[in-house]
Amino acid sequence: MAGPATEARVKEVVDACDRYGGSSIIALAGAPATGKSHIAIIAAQRHAGEPTRVKEIQFHQSFTYEEFIEGLRIDSTGAVQPTPGVFLDWNEDASADPVADHQYVLLIEELTRANLSTVLGELLTYVEHRDRDFETLFSRTKARVATNLTILATFNPVDRSALSIDDALLRRLRIIDFLPDDGQLTEMLSQAGRSVAPHVIEKLRLIFEHCRQKHGPDYETLMPFGHGIFSEVYEESDLHALWHQRMKRILRRPLLDPHPFTDTIEEGFPWRTSSQFRLPSPPAPSTASAPPATPEEAVAAEPISSATPPSDQ
Known part of the structure; x- marks a missing residue:
């Protein structure tokens, strides 16, 4: 069971899948390390109700229509045969499931x-219109996008490739923004097995807060990383x-201007200067001085003597 901050994000994605997954692509958009992939896999499994009804793939620059929808492959006899891609294969599994309420x-x-x-091909239209057949490019067979299949995706909105998303695709997306999350940061660094002091977590949280305050509207689109x-x-x-092996590489890249x-971020991250640096612990809160005792309280507070009183002679 995740913490409340993480659970809130998972629920948001599951609700979107439940409500819009039958007609739109649900897309989680955010900078690297904002928890998109972590939330997406949890939400996918909860929406499907069973991990085996979730298939995970990753797009890259060489990924093609032939791999995703349908392509031509040479079989064992040397003949060229139309072969379903990953989408048509998984779509067929969803369509053929005899249990009506099983989600994929x-x-x-x-x-x-x-x-x-190019890669999505017919899906640009038929992910929305699932009651209509489409014809595949090579085999010329008819298919429909299964009504019980949800397409869930993640992407970084400032990648160069993301800037070229056309209107036809944007109209089929339901985009959920993912920003650095204070609650998830605290939950993550407070887990059992970690020994990160609360005042250190607060210092890390303030890095995001100062970026938000100083850079205003640019924070949502230009923050270079998340929690x-x-x-x-x-x-x-x-x-x-972490600073020298990862963070500074993101902020200062050779032959390019530093990130805005x-x-x-450097001002808020003192650990970059020395491997021996430790953030000073905040001073303990001072105890308020008690008000002076009344005469009655002073008498009541006096210790009782255990000495034997003198006897009358």
């Missing part, structure tokens, strides 16, 4: 890394290595 999910990571208009970048931090000493948020 195709989870596509890095949706915008492929040439989407998940700290997922491998188990103790404070891990932060120095670089100065703000």
Whole structure:
């Protein structure tokens, strides 16, 4: 069971799948390490009700229509045969399931890394109109997008490839924004097995808060990473290595201008300077001084002597 912040995000995605998964592609959009993939796989399994009814794939620049919908393959006899791609295969499994209320999910990571208009082909129309047949390109067979199949995807909205999404695809997407999340950051770093002090977690949280305050509207689109970048931090000493091995590589790339948020993030991340640095613990709250005792209270508070009183002689 995840913490309340994570559960809230999972529920949001599951609700979108339940309500719109039969006519739209549900897309989680956010910077790297905002928890998109983590939330997506949990939500996919909950929506499907069974992990075996979830298929996960990843798009990339070489991914083609032939791999996704249908292509030509050479069989064992040397003949060229039309062969269903990953989508048609999974769509057939969903359509053939005899249990009416079984839901299936195709989870596509890095949706915008492929040439989407080419790869998705007929889906640009028929993911929305599931009561209509379409004809595949090579075998010329008729197919329908299964009504019990949800397409769930993740992508980074500032990838160059994401900027070229056309209106036809945008109209078929239900986009849920994923930003750095304070609650998920605290839940993640407070898990059993970690020894990250609360004041250290608060310092990390303030990095995102200061970026939000200083950079305003650009925060939602340009924040270079999310809370998940700290997922491998188990103790404070891990932060120095994380900076030099990952974070500074994202902010300062050779031959390119620094990321616009670089100065703000560097100012808020003191662990970059030394592997021995430890954030000073906040001072303990001072105890308020008690008000002076009344004479009656002072008498009542006096210790009772255990000495034997003198006897009368």
